[in-house]
Amino acid sequence: xxxxxxxxxxxxxxxxxxxxxxxxxxxxxxxxxxxxxxxxxxxxxxxxxxxxxxxxxxxxxxxxxxxxxxxxxxxxxxxxxxxxxxxxxxxxxxxxxxxxxxxxxxxxxxxxxxxxxxxxxxxxxxxxxxxxxxxxxxxxxxxxxxxxxxxxxxxxxxxxxxxxxxxxxxxxxxxxxxxxxxxxxxxxxxxxxxxxxxxxxxxxxxxxxxxxxxxxxxxxx
Amino acid sequence: xxxxxxxxxxxxxxxxxxxxxxxxxxxxxxxxxxxxxxxxxxxxxxxxxxxxxxxxxxxxxxxxxxxxxxxxxxxxxxxxxxxxxxxxxxxxxxxxxxxxxxxxxxxxxxxxxxxxxxxxxxxxxxxxxxxxxxxxxxxxxxxxxxxxxxxxxxxxxxxxxxxxxxxxxxxxxxxxxxxxxxxxxxxxxxxxxxxxxxxxxxxxxxxxxxxxxxxxxxxxx
DNA sequence: TATAGAAAAATTGGATCCAATATACAATAT
DNA sequence: ATATTGTATATTGGATCCAATTTTTCTATA
Numbered sequence: 001x002x003x004x005x006x007x008x009x010x011x012x013x014x015x016x017x018x019x020x021x022x023x024x025x026x027x028x029x030x031x032x033x034x035x036x037x038x039x040x041x042x043x044x045x046x047x048x049x050x051x052x053x054x055x056x057x058x059x060x061x062x063x064x065x066x067x068x069x070x071x072x073x074x075x076x077x078x079x080x081x082x083x084x085x086x087x088x089x090x091x092x093x094x095x096x097x098x099x100x101x102x103x104x105x106x107x108x109x110x111x112x113x114x115x116x117x118x119x120x121x122x123x124x125x126x127x128x129x130x131x132x133x134x135x136x137x138x139x140x141x142x143x144x145x146x147x148x149x150x151x152x153x154x155x156x157x158x159x160x161x162x163x164x165x166x167x168x169x170x171x172x173x174x175x176x177x178x179x180x181x182x183x184x185x186x187x188x189x190x191x192x193x194x195x196x197x198x199x200x201x202x203x204x205x206x207x208x209x210x211x212x213x214x215x216x217x218x219x220x221x
Numbered sequence: 222x223x224x225x226x227x228x229x230x231x232x233x234x235x236x237x238x239x240x241x242x243x244x245x246x247x248x249x250x251x252x253x254x255x256x257x258x259x260x261x262x263x264x265x266x267x268x269x270x271x272x273x274x275x276x277x278x279x280x281x282x283x284x285x286x287x288x289x290x291x292x293x294x295x296x297x298x299x300x301x302x303x304x305x306x307x308x309x310x311x312x313x314x315x316x317x318x319x320x321x322x323x324x325x326x327x328x329x330x331x332x333x334x335x336x337x338x339x340x341x342x343x344x345x346x347x348x349x350x351x352x353x354x355x356x357x358x359x360x361x362x363x364x365x366x367x368x369x370x371x372x373x374x375x376x377x378x379x380x381x382x383x384x385x386x387x388x389x390x391x392x393x394x395x396x397x398x399x400x401x402x403x404x405x406x407x408x409x410x411x412x413x414x415x416x417x418x419x420x421x422x423x424x425x426x427x428x429x430x431x432x433x434x435x436x437x438x439x440x441x442x
Numbered sequence: 443t444a445t446a447g448a449a450a451a452a453t454t455g456g457a458t459c460c461a462a463t464a465t466a467c468a469a470t471a472t
Numbered sequence: 473a474t475a476t477t478g479t480a481t482a483t484t485g486g487a488t489c490c491a492a493t494t495t496t497t498c499t500a501t502a
Contacts, residue, residue, distance in 0.1 A: 013291060013455065015279065039484070049457050051272070054485085055279045058236065062280045070234060071463045071484050086370045093318055094311075149307045153374060234485065260454070270487050275455085292454050292493045444502090451496070458489075465482075472475080 029163030088209030103194035250384030309430030
């Protein structure tokens, strides 16, 4: 007789853990652009050897989060104004489409969950938490689209610019319109108006992009 | 006195070479879905050790080209009908947009280059070459958009489905409309009609997608 | 013969060691 | 004093070795 297959939760490899931890640190801006990522140092931080660290770094490079040079090591990749601009444009395109595809599939539970994040966003006073809550609000709605490949690309593009968004939110004490824009998007979702929700999502992202642009231009001179 | 700086071509690492070679083999369909990728075997093929091979495999997994399981190894990732469908939908969205952005920047040289590939596509009799030429035709035009991030995503999504397209082209002896559709797209580009070029690109991709879908449904039963 | 279990082989993930290269710094010449 | 050269150190890329686990083979038994 056979037992039912137990989901033994294939424990993640060291490389996976290092990758996830570094990814998180980079997108949250904990590691500054240009900072050297020393393999030995990271290995010691995770109580492991350089082999899994190198694997993790290699993956991060594939995602554009770091750049490496032979025998010189890795640094967190910075983005030019033009690159940031392009990523916002890209996000506006695909997230608007994902939103459109999601609306017909939204159920009560999902809308309620989104409402929770929306309220949490408005109430939250710690700027460091906004990035995360904002992401969860949008992701919750997007997931209803049933488009995992789109979702992956949304996450990936957001990863690249998240730390800039967070820096902006922290410095400027929030994007004042963001809360109201979330409300509007959620209202359109409640009404089942896919076109409106899509349009508002697009504007919401482009708005944030414009705000970030002018913030960065001020900062960088 | 100084010599002109010689581009010493930072020689790529073994991991880079292995990655590129495997990527090419996978997207061209030289390695079948489900085939085991043995680290030792690959290492011997490239006269190297398993370390760079593992790095390469790790990157391939990040791009969704293979899947790995701890202690079990890597296999080329197959795509379900639904996944393929979603990727075509995604491509239609972003490639149409890239085309729209490219048209205003197209110059004579680029158009001529695209014309060359377009003609080559029509003349080519070896089905195995179509995939490559088709890709070059589109990429040539897309590059004028000046959107590297979009381009990267275009390549990445094409990588995932290229081998299915190639299989289809080989089996069905070509997609009859593809040549005419290329002509139409190029004509719209010559006219500078961004909207039309964009719309035709979208239809071109959705057409190919529909053809591939019915081909695969027949094949898979 | 067919099957369950044990032993052997194969395979992966990670640690340690070595080679290649870059950087930092001291010694030397102008 | 400054620039240049040589050397030591640090750091990365890769090879080899070991541990954990899976897969295969073999063997004993019903």
